[in-house]
Amino acid sequence: MKALVVYESMFGATQSAAEAIGDGLAPHGSVRVVEVGALAEESGGAVGEDVDLLVVGGPTHAFSMSRANTREDARKEGLPIISTGPGVREWLDGVRIPGGVAWAAFDTKVSTPPLPGAASKSITKELRKLGGRMAAKPMSFAVQGKAGGLLDGELERAKAWGDQLGRTAGT
Numbered sequence: 001m002k003a004l005v006v007y008e009s010m011f012g013a014t015q016s017a018a019e020a021i022g023d024g025l026a027p028h029g030s031v032r033v034v035e036v037g038a039l040a041e042e043s044g045g046a047v048g049e050d051v052d053l054l055v056v057g058g059p060t061h062a063f064s065m066s067r068a069n070t071r072e073d074a075r076k077e078g079l080p081i082i083s084t085g086p087g088v089r090e091w092l093d094g095v096r097i098p099g100g101v102a103w104a105a106f107d108t109k110v111s112t113p114p115l116p117g118a119a120s121k122s123i124t125k126e127l128r129k130l131g132g133r134m135a136a137k138p139m140s141f142a143v144q145g146k147a148g149g150l151l152d153g154e155l156e157r158a159k160a161w162g163d164q165l166g167r168t169a170g171t
């Protein structure tokens with residue numbers, strides 16, 4: 001199985017979750033974890049025809065995927081920013097995915113207070129339009145406020161989710 005994990009991250013939490021998902025997937029085949037802007041620069045954002053499992057994740061901003069204005073708000077926190085280019089929303093707007101690909105979406109979001117909406121649900125909606133098949137329901141990993149990182153236990157949960165994905169999609 002060949003898996004591609006594409007993520008967007010402002011402060012690092014979604015990047016950490018993506019890497020943990022990659023760790024969980026690793027026993028099941030070859031895995032590449034790549035930041036969405038890096039993929040866009042490298043290959044115009046293309047997903048190789050040989051990818052069997054596509055996992056897409058980003059931070060929840062304003063109940064959904066980030067937009068240019070929410071990314072601008074994030075920059076105002078004054079912290080180093082990982083995804084400085086286009087986000088997952090823009091990438092999904094232009095990407096084509098292999099016909100038989102299995103896919104799944106994840107996000108990071110605050111759990112306290114519980115807010116409606118999740119980037120993973122919006123990503124799932126877009127992936128459905130592109131074809132392929134859903135390998136897992138949208139998944140959220142909880143963070144501490146905007147930039148406080150993943151809550152305790154969430155990295156392990158992300159790795160376990162990746163492992164589960166690898167088991168179900170990897171055959």
Ligand SMILES: Cc1cc2nc3c(=O)[nH]c(=O)nc-3n(C[C@H](O)[C@H](O)[C@H](O)COP(=O)(O)O)c2cc1C
Nearest residue numbers: 009010011012013014059061062063108109110146
């Ligand atoms: C502009 C902005 C809007 C946000 N809106 C939401 C939201 O609607 N719901 C939520 O649960 N978290 C929200 N958050 C918190 C983000 O989900 C959190 O910053 C993100 O999960 C951290 O991931 P990252 O470190 O990969 O950027 C928001 C954060 C920012 C900066």
